[in-house]
Amino acid sequence: MKAEADGDDDAGAEILVSTEHLAPFPGLGRETRIKSQCTWNVAPRGGAGKRGLMRSDLDYVVPSTVEEAVALQAGSSGAVYLLGGTDLLPQMRAGRKDPGRLIDLKRIPLLREVRETEGGGLSIGAAAVMADVEIHPVVLARYPLLAECVKTVGAWPLRQRATLAGNVCNASPAADTAVALLALDATLNLVSAQGRRSIPVSAFFRGPGQTALRPGELMTDVILPAASAGFTGSYLRLSRRKGMDLATVGVLVGKRNGKLTLAARWRIALAAVAPTPLRVPDAEQVLEAKGSIAVWEAAELAVAACRPITDLRGSAEYRRDMVGVLVRRGVVGLG
Ligand SMILES: Cc1cc2nc3c(=O)[nH]c(=O)nc-3n(C[C@H](O)[C@H](O)[C@H](O)COP(=O)(O)OP(=O)(O)OC[C@H]3O[C@@H](n4cnc5c(N)ncnc54)[C@H](O)[C@@H]3O)c2cc1C
Numbered sequence: 001m002k003a004e005a006d007g008d009d010d011a012g013a014e015i016l017v018s019t020e021h022l023a024p025f026p027g028l029g030r031e032t033r034i035k036s037q038c039t040w041n042v043a044p045r046g047g048a049g050k051r052g053l054m055r056s057d058l059d060y061v062v063p064s065t066v067e068e069a070v071a072l073q074a075g076s077s078g079a080v081y082l083l084g085g086t087d088l089l090p091q092m093r094a095g096r097k098d099p100g101r102l103i104d105l106k107r108i109p110l111l112r113e114v115r116e117t118e119g120g121g122l123s124i125g126a127a128a129v130m131a132d133v134e135i136h137p138v139v140l141a142r143y144p145l146l147a148e149c150v151k152t153v154g155a156w157p158l159r160q161r162a163t164l165a166g167n168v169c170n171a172s173p174a175a176d177t178a179v180a181l182l183a184l185d186a187t188l189n190l191v192s193a194q195g196r197r198s199i200p201v202s203a204f205f206r207g208p209g210q211t212a213l214r215p216g217e218l219m220t221d222v223i224l225p226a227a228s229a230g231f232t233g234s235y236l237r238l239s240r241r242k243g244m245d246l247a248t249v250g251v252l253v254g255k256r257n258g259k260l261t262l263a264a265r266w267r268i269a270l271a272a273v274a275p276t277p278l279r280v281p282d283a284e285q286v287l288e289a290k291g292s293i294a295v296w297e298a299a300e301l302a303v304a305a306c307r308p309i310t311d312l313r314g315s316a317e318y319r320r321d322m323v324g325v326l327v328r329r330g331v332v333g334l335g
Pocket residue numbers: 080081082083084085086087088089090105126152153154155158161162163164165166167168169170174175176177213217218219220244245246247
């Protein structure tokens with residue numbers, strides 16, 4: 001197949017696409033036998049070898065089970081997993097990632113499921129798109145803080161492709177869904193050729209783009225525990241424009257009422273003000289102990305927990321100031 005590229009980015013470029021139907025993986029489903037070889041004869045935006053150039057021998061595979069996906073990963077040194085591609089494809093296009101194989105997980109039925117667990121929690125499959133998560137009845141009824149955060153990601157069309165797992169695995173300090181998962185004590189289920197393990201989301205982020213994922217490890221689902229149900233609140237987020245922009249600052253303030261011990265009532269988590277999304281237990285504890293009258297103290301503790309940078313979205317000083325403002329606003333809003 002030969003096609004002329006159009007659009008602003010690739011104006012005048014020619015793209016040659018040849019698709020072979022191979023059977024390199026005996027026993028796998030029909031779709032997994034499709035191997036695409038794409039030759040991109042495209043004038044890249046920044047010149048050859050810079051921004052815009054994608055490799056010509058990209059291998060694209062579509063497993064139908066988690067086991068196949070893990071086997072395909074183990075069999076290729078440059079393989080990465082693909083979900084919505086809303087982080088990965090721009091990174092490839094910008095030349096920041098150069099995988100030899102894309103393992104598309106979206107056709108694995110198990111990974112698309114959102115279902116209640118035996119323990120009364122909720123399992124959100126890695127390939128479940130955000131647009132489904134934010135309107136899921138169990139999310140809305142028991143974990144509305146997650147819906148609050150998901151709704152701020154990009155815009156509705158983006159959320160038809162983007163996933164929670166991708167948001168978390170990409171490990172941006174500004175990942176909006178990560179703050180809800182931190183506040184709700186989520187657990188991440190992982191699998192690799194070496195076996196399965198679970199890790200609390202609080203131990204997952206290591207730095208910008210850095211996670212506790214081991215080589216080849218695949219995230220199967222995110223678990224929201226039953227014990228985290230019932231928190232309500234707000235995710236207060238500043239960005240340069242409404243929609244399609246990462247947060248300059250994000251502050252989640254959650255509270256749970258009812259006959260519970262005081263030690264479980266408040267949640268405060270922050271985005272875009274440190275190398276990773278973070279929770280602020282000190283601020284939560286002061287609110288637990290003194291109630292919302294301690295709002296200024298809690299805000300100061302949240303500001304103290306920040307380690308913001310200055311970038312094109314805002315200065316470190318602005319971010320720090322806004323954390324204080326938004327924590328106070330969130331706490332006062334909850335009473
Ligand atoms: C225009 C635009 C606006 C955006 N706005 C926002 C925003 O407001 N807030 C925000 O937080 N984000 C935003 N994003 C970022 C992006 O949409 C999210 O991070 C998204 O959730 C990534 O999910 P995905 O399914 O597209 O992941 P992908 O891009 O497919 O994957 C992301 C990373 O995770 C890895 N990966 C994927 N699946 C797995 C798995 N199962 N196990 C292990 N690793 C895996 C991939 O290899 C890749 O490194 C925006 C992106 C764009 C393009």
